[in-house]
Amino acid sequence: MKARLPKGMRDVEAQEIRALKHMLSTIADVYERYGFEPLDTPAFEYTDALGKFLPDTDRPNEGVFSFQDEDEQWVSLRYDLTAPLARYVAANFDAVPKPFRRYQSGYVYRNEKPGPGRFRQFMQFDADTVGTANPAADAEMCMLAADTLEALGIPRGSYCVKVSSRTLLDSVLDAAAVAEPKQRLVVLRAVDKFDRLGLVGVEELLGEGRKDDSGDFTPGAKLSAGQAGKIMALLSGQAPEDETIGAITSLVRQAGYGPDRIRFDPTVVRGLEYYTGPVLEADLTFPATDENGQSVRFGSVGGGGRYDGLVSRFRSQPVPATGFSIGVSRLYAALSHLGKIPQEAIGLAPVVVLLMDKARAGDYQKMTRDLREAGVRAEMYVGDAGMKAQMKYADRRGSPCVVIQGEDERVQGQVTIKDLLEGSRLSGEIEDRAEWREGRPAQFSVPEGEMVAAVRQLLARQRKP
């Protein structure tokens, strides 16, 4: 039996969990301050409630993970938090205040090929306003995005919230006389790739198509030169007036958000058959290098926009809605790269009380409890190995210190406290085995009654420098 992890899944370990917890509470603080209410919904829903991805015989699991329950009804793991929100609002429509404003975080699942930094289970953090078509709600999403990134320690200038609108793109497509729906999709996809492929790449995709470095060929929109020229003009900054974008821009400017934080960008496209009005994207703009010295771009860490069609699927009247979603896992990767994971989010390893004499486990347990009652993270060694292995264990845990009471100390009514961090520092200067072992660096003894105070003092000293 091989212990293996399903494709696209990963284990999350202690340090990351602590940092994520800290991040999530920071984000929630901002969303709460904006007046959004928390909501939680289940990890899976009936497939038809999630939207267009119904399993069919050819591709039973395209995009989503699905299975049938005992009634043979199809259920699917949620692939975002918006579709469940739509279901919730539709089901409780008369009970919720409108506009309904909620935030929610949780894992979502996508049955897609995983890639670097892309997994099949990842965390999103959403805020949405349902039940209003007012651009003020969209403007607020932009401000929320900016404020959240700053609260997480990303300095102004290192991120940018970019806004565009599907209505603007539609009017440009109309002006260019691109009528065929499929062709319009191809054009939008090409525009979306501008930040990666540049003007030349987009132009190829508007025409016959583009062959990339891997040898894969992407068919183009086959526009005429005149049509392509109109699209390219948009990318070169010649955008037509758009009423909604004008309204949003004006609102955020009056609220004090300058173009360094929120700005119009016609290349923002996002989900194609999903968004119906304004769309936004939060990008990290600072340069970074990975462990191989290669420069990497974090790019988009969040996005959103207006999706007026989603809730109305369940109802006869239109229910406009707008939202913003943060890719928490991706943002975490970026923040840890930036060194923006605060130290207090990491946590201090426990003090280890050594089990010197198995017959006295009760005494050691009492010492451990005394430490805990004083607010010190502590544990008695609960394994079976000898002292050397216990020291090694404490070292590997990253313990600040160990508490030792063997026969020698017991007779004298004392305990020995060994500072492992200081000891580790000293070990760099010692090469001789005997000197290392017999010198017993960085340890001292105190009377039993002063053990807790001495440990706390040691921890305070370690924290200071």
Add this chain to the structure above:
RNA sequence: GCCGCUGUAGCUCAGUUGGUUAGAGCACCAGAUUGUGGAUCUGGGGGUCCCCCGUUCGAGCCGGGGCAGCGGUACCA
């Protein structure tokens, strides 16, 4: 889905024109040191050489077919 690369110990890899018992470094465990983490030395545990078929007296190595992983690309709510 498409293109490319790679599969040998937990990890990184070596393995001669095909030759008998498949190796190294790191990691892990133990001892040297019966009460002290590091360094050093010694020893130990670990393998379906990705799988199947074929060629051959003989395959980790050659041929064919699968599978898996990685990278890119496409799609992406």
